[in-house]
Amino acid sequence: MPINSNIPEGQLEDKWTKYKSTIPLVNPANKRSLEILVVGSGLAGAAAATSLAELGYKVKCFCFQDSPRRAHSIAAQGGINAAKNYQNDGDSVYRLFYDTIKGGDYRAREANVYRLAEISPNIIDQCVAQGVPFAREYGGMLSNRSFGGTQVQRTFYAAGQTGQQLLLGAYSALERQVGMGSVEMLSRHEMLEVVVIEGKARGIIARNLITGELERHFGHAVLLCSGGYGNVFYLSTNAMGSNATAIWKAHKKGAYFGNPCFTQIHPTCIPVSGDHQSKLTLMSESLRNDGRIWVPAKAGDTRNPIDIPEIERDYYLERRYPAFGNLVPRDVASRAAKERCDAGFGVGNSKMAVYLDFKFNMMRYGKVEATKQGLTNAQDSEILALGKEVVKEKYGNLFDMYQQITGENPYESPMRIYPAVHYTMGGLWVDYNLMTNVPGMYALGEANFSDHGANRLGASALMQGLADGYFVIPYTIGAYLSKEIATKAISTDHEAFVDAENAVKERLTKLLSINGNKTVDHFHKRLGKVMWDKCGMARNAEGLKEAIIEIQAIRADFWSHVRVPGASDELNPELEKAGRVADFIELGELMCMDALARNESCGGHFREESQTEEGEAKRDDENYSYVAAWEYNNMNWQMQKEDLKFDNIKIAQRSYK
Amino acid sequence: MSGNMNLTLKIWRQKNTKTKGTLVDYKVKDISPDMSFLEMFDVLNEDLITKGDDPIAFDHDCREGICGMCSMHINGRPHGPKDAITTCQLHMRSFSDGDTIVVEPWRANAFPIIKDLTVDRGAFDRIIGAGGFISVNTGNAQDGNTLPIAKHDADAAFAAAACIGCGACVAACKNASAMLFVSAKVNQLAHLPQGQPERMKRVKAMVAQMDKEGFGACTNTGACSAECPKEISLVNIAAMNRDYLKANLISLED
Ligand SMILES: Cc1cc2nc3c(=O)[nH]c(=O)nc-3n(C[C@H](O)[C@H](O)[C@H](O)COP(=O)(O)OP(=O)(O)OC[C@H]3O[C@@H](n4cnc5c(N)ncnc54)[C@H](O)[C@@H]3O)c2cc1C
Numbered sequence: 001m002p003i004n005s006n007i008p009e010g011q012l013e014d015k016w017t018k019y020k021s022t023i024p025l026v027n028p029a030n031k032r033s034l035e036i037l038v039v040g041s042g043l044a045g046a047a048a049a050t051s052l053a054e055l056g057y058k059v060k061c062f063c064f065q066d067s068p069r070r071a072h073s074i075a076a077q078g079g080i081n082a083a084k085n086y087q088n089d090g091d092s093v094y095r096l097f098y099d100t101i102k103g104g105d106y107r108a109r110e111a112n113v114y115r116l117a118e119i120s121p122n123i124i125d126q127c128v129a130q131g132v133p134f135a136r137e138y139g140g141m142l143s144n145r146s147f148g149g150t151q152v153q154r155t156f157y158a159a160g161q162t163g164q165q166l167l168l169g170a171y172s173a174l175e176r177q178v179g180m181g182s183v184e185m186l187s188r189h190e191m192l193e194v195v196v197i198e199g200k201a202r203g204i205i206a207r208n209l210i211t212g213e214l215e216r217h218f219g220h221a222v223l224l225c226s227g228g229y230g231n232v233f234y235l236s237t238n239a240m241g242s243n244a245t246a247i248w249k250a251h252k253k254g255a256y257f258g259n260p261c262f263t264q265i266h267p268t269c270i271p272v273s274g275d276h277q278s279k280l281t282l283m284s285e286s287l288r289n290d291g292r293i294w295v296p297a298k299a300g301d302t303r304n305p306i307d308i309p310e311i312e313r314d315y316y317l318e319r320r321y322p323a324f325g326n327l328v329p330r331d332v333a334s335r336a337a338k339e340r341c342d343a344g345f346g347v348g349n350s351k352m353a354v355y356l357d358f359k360f361n362m363m364r365y366g367k368v369e370a371t372k373q374g375l376t377n378a379q380d381s382e383i384l385a386l387g388k389e390v391v392k393e394k395y396g397n398l399f400d401m402y403q404q405i406t407g408e409n410p411y412e413s414p415m416r417i418y419p420a421v422h423y424t425m426g427g428l429w430v431d432y433n434l435m436t437n438v439p440g441m442y443a444l445g446e447a448n449f450s451d452h453g454a455n456r457l458g459a460s461a462l463m464q465g466l467a468d469g470y471f472v473i474p475y476t477i478g479a480y481l482s483k484e485i486a487t488k489a490i491s492t493d494h495e496a497f498v499d500a501e502n503a504v505k506e507r508l509t510k511l512l513s514i515n516g517n518k519t520v521d522h523f524h525k526r527l528g529k530v531m532w533d534k535c536g537m538a539r540n541a542e543g544l545k546e547a548i549i550e551i552q553a554i555r556a557d558f559w560s561h562v563r564v565p566g567a568s569d570e571l572n573p574e575l576e577k578a579g580r581v582a583d584f585i586e587l588g589e590l591m592c593m594d595a596l597a598r599n600e601s602c603g604g605h606f607r608e609e610s611q612t613e614e615g616e617a618k619r620d621d622e623n624y625s626y627v628a629a630w631e632y633n634n635m636n637w638q639m640q641k642e643d644l645k646f647d648n649i650k651i652a653q654r655s656y657k
Numbered sequence: 658m659s660g661n662m663n664l665t666l667k668i669w670r671q672k673n674t675k676t677k678g679t680l681v682d683y684k685v686k687d688i689s690p691d692m693s694f695l696e697m698f699d700v701l702n703e704d705l706i707t708k709g710d711d712p713i714a715f716d717h718d719c720r721e722g723i724c725g726m727c728s729m730h731i732n733g734r735p736h737g738p739k740d741a742i743t744t745c746q747l748h749m750r751s752f753s754d755g756d757t758i759v760v761e762p763w764r765a766n767a768f769p770i771i772k773d774l775t776v777d778r779g780a781f782d783r784i785i786g787a788g789g790f791i792s793v794n795t796g797n798a799q800d801g802n803t804l805p806i807a808k809h810d811a812d813a814a815f816a817a818a819a820c821i822g823c824g825a826c827v828a829a830c831k832n833a834s835a836m837l838f839v840s841a842k843v844n845q846l847a848h849l850p851q852g853q854p855e856r857m858k859r860v861k862a863m864v865a866q867m868d869k870e871g872f873g874a875c876t877n878t879g880a881c882s883a884e885c886p887k888e889i890s891l892v893n894i895a896a897m898n899r900d901y902l903k904a905n906l907i908s909l910e911d
């Protein structure tokens with residue numbers, strides 16, 4: 001099937017405005033009989049379910065946690081971008097658009113990204129109206145901070161808990177609809193299959209995680225807002241339950257998977273401490289704003305960091321990228337850390353870590369405070385103490401988190417950090433309407449591939465999730481549903497529902513019956529290691545080919561030796577995990593295939609064969625300026641290409657030097 | 658490894674809501690002080706599965722103290738022996754070799770046990786649904802800076818909004834009262850100009866739902882705030898009581 005991104009005609013700046021006002025409308029009476037299933041209650045799902053219910057559609061929303069408020073959006077720390085230009089520092093819709101396209105290394109669609117930038121200010125307004133307590137200045141105005149990959153301050157935040165506050169805003173709005181009976185919320189429900197009838201998405205099969213019962217749900221449209229799939233790598237900053245199952249089932253039912261190998265490895269996470277490690281914790285990018293990254297200038301220097309004098313430190317980001325310094329985009333910062341550690345300059349027990357040091361900025365803030373308080377002869381120690389207070393107010397929760405995990409006090413000595421898997425730019429392929437190639441099936445938020453190209457800029461995922469849910473889908477879904485008003489609700493006795501439920505049942509029975517000698521985690525860890533070693537921060541053709549073979553072997557072993565205890569008619573977390581890991585194994589294979597097919601470096605995708613003399617990523621625009629949309633066919637895949645055209649931006653080799 | 662620990666665990670096992678539960682003893686060996694408490698549970702569960710036993714069901718997701726899903730009552734304290742952290746943030750360096758650790762679920766009538774350490778906290782969602790919001794539909798907002806909010810108000814709203822909805826306050830309270838949770842949301846919105854139009858209606862609706870869910874009365878013992886992983890202050894309860902009184906007076910006048 002050829003793919004069509006359905007980008008509206010016209011000038012970049014006018015596309016959305018014009019298109020929005022020409023999308024057919026659905027009248028209120030018809031909306032009441034149109035049912036929409038929303039899988040996921042994170043920023044994308046909660047915003048979509050709420051906004052669609054407010055418009056009058058009948059909405060059901062699903063999440064696997066015990067409450068919609070626990071979706072992993074809750075963990076986002078640093079902030080959310082918006083082109084408000086409150087700081088008067090030259091920001092604009094165009095600049096946010098430009099930064100995002102460039103940050104994504106020219107692998108995203110111009111029209112989508114422009115729309116995102118255009119909508120961004122409305123998001124902040126909406127959240128403020130809901131009572132989201134963003135940080136404010138003394139004058140009562142909203143405060144901003146800087147994030148990587150930009151030279152303006154456009155990031156709105158609520159201490160180090162921005163995602164929590166945004167999600168709680170969306171969750172409150174969602175619960176309001178639930179309270180009014182306009183949304184039916186099904187928590188502790190996991191979607192395990194999509195139902196497609198005559199080529200259109202018409203429902204899902206969900207498992208009630210408490211009783212184990214399989215339920216059939218009909219919908220005129222199905223929205224997948226199920227988050228990212230970073231847990232393919234076993235260790236990531238994602239939550240334990242974050243999974244690919246919803247989008248993977250959709251993929252196997254015909255939806256194309258866009259750019260599966262585009263993974264973001266975040267430079268500042270707490271390093272692995274041992275084999276028991278179950279997840280990794282992010283230290284927000286906003287810290288790079290106020291911290292300086294360094295390693296000892298001498299390899300193997302084991303001195304206490306505070307005893308290493310300035311001249312014996314290598315602030316390698318500032319050295320290599322003087323224009324952006326510590327604020328280079330994530331992919332660049334991660335590779336630079338790996339380069340130093342691989343070369344033997346790493347610190348800590350594992351030697352797989354670098355320092356993130358706040359002393360310099362604590363002194364700077366301390367001096368400002370001392371001046372404010374009129375302390376003219378303050379000692380360095382007093383200044384430092386004042387500075388610590390400022391840093392505490394900005395990042396207190398992150399510093400506490402660091403101390404809890406490592407047992408070290410980051411106010412006294414620098415943090416040890418190392419890159420970790422954080423975000424997946426890839427996801428279900430969608431058109432401008434956020435619809436997959438399967439009519440009636442949509443993907444929003446991190447679950448789609450749309451706006452971040454090969455590398456996402458910090459504070460842009462929250463923006464995208466909320467843009468998709470609050471301001472895009474309520475309009476674009478009309479393009480489809482306006483043609484569905486004559487479709488009566490399809491009975492869930494329809495054979496497509498019966499078949500889908502039987503397929504799920506069979507699979508659960510199979511998982512429980514293997515009764516082998518290895519646990520689900522055993523397979524997940526093995527998969528994670530292959531993915532991290534061969535499809536992680538650096539990739540090459542040979543390694544990827546090996547990885548594909550190794551992953552196929554893991555899959556075979558899984559289906560003959562996994563042990564899943566318990567039964568299917570009860571709360572059974574191991575059974576849930578088994579299904580997710582089985583899907584990760586399949587997806588891992590596709591990710592390696594995609595990485596192998598893209599013989600260029602771009603953004604987070606670094607092919608060792610394609611680098612400049614200085615070791616920077618080298619794009620190949622002539623051959624790879626496309627979105628890879630993979631079509632599934634019984635564990636074989638075929639690639640469709642969506643060519644990317646840049647009419648408004650001059651594409652150039654990305655430079656942050 | 659040196660410094661690693663052997664521990665005895667007494668863990669509440671209960672098949673489902675209808676059956677009775679009991680404490681069961683388990684031993685774990687060679688636990689590293691760098692492990693989190695939940696990673697220690699992972700080790701135990703891997704061992705149980707390999708032996709053909711039923712692993713212990715417990716709630717968790719983010720494992721970084723923000724989603725509010727983890728919920729273990731450890732040695733008599735919700736979220737364990739350390740202040741201001743969640744169960745998932747508790748690390749084994751807080752224990753010593755040879756310790757016996759008792760782990761139970763949250764106990765409250767309004768939080769029925771689903772299985773082992775997993776409870777149903779749906780009552781919290783229903784309380785929020787009754788009034789824990791500002792009634793503003795998508796698309797109705799004015800510019801975020803047209804309404805200046807004094808920094809101390811924004812900060813106070815944020816401090817209350819930091820609640821993660823874990824339910825430790827209920828578990829800590831001898832009456833299983835949900836006052837701290839409810840007052841945190843009421844006060845977050847009461848501190849903001851956007852929250853004023855519905856202020857009185859909100860507090861009444863939320864308190865009514867709280868009572869309907871079967872939470873106990875507040876007798877001001879303060880155990881909730883002492884055990885709250887986000888240090889939500891008792892001031893919130895006092896402020897909510899004032900608003901509640903006022904709201905009822907106003908409705909008498911109506
Ligand atoms: C630690 C961390 C910090 C971050 N910090 C920032 C930041 O500062 N700024 C920024 O812009 N971005 C940040 N991000 C990225 C951003 O938080 C996420 O990309 C974004 O929140 C994803 O939102 P979402 O709605 O797409 O998915 P999620 O919030 O992950 O929600 C997924 C939903 O889908 C449900 N679900 C999943 N599978 C199923 C299934 N099979 N059946 C039923 N339900 C299902 C889940 O229950 C959940 O409700 C951060 C990410 C992490 C991990």
Ligand code: SF4
Pocket residue numbers: 819820821822823824825826827837838841881884885886887888889
């Ligand atoms: S008030 Fe504290 S203890 Fe109670 S739910 Fe909120 S965070 Fe948990």
Ligand code: FES
Pocket residue numbers: 716717718719720721722723724725726727743744745746
């Ligand atoms: S698992 Fe999220 S707070 Fe503990």
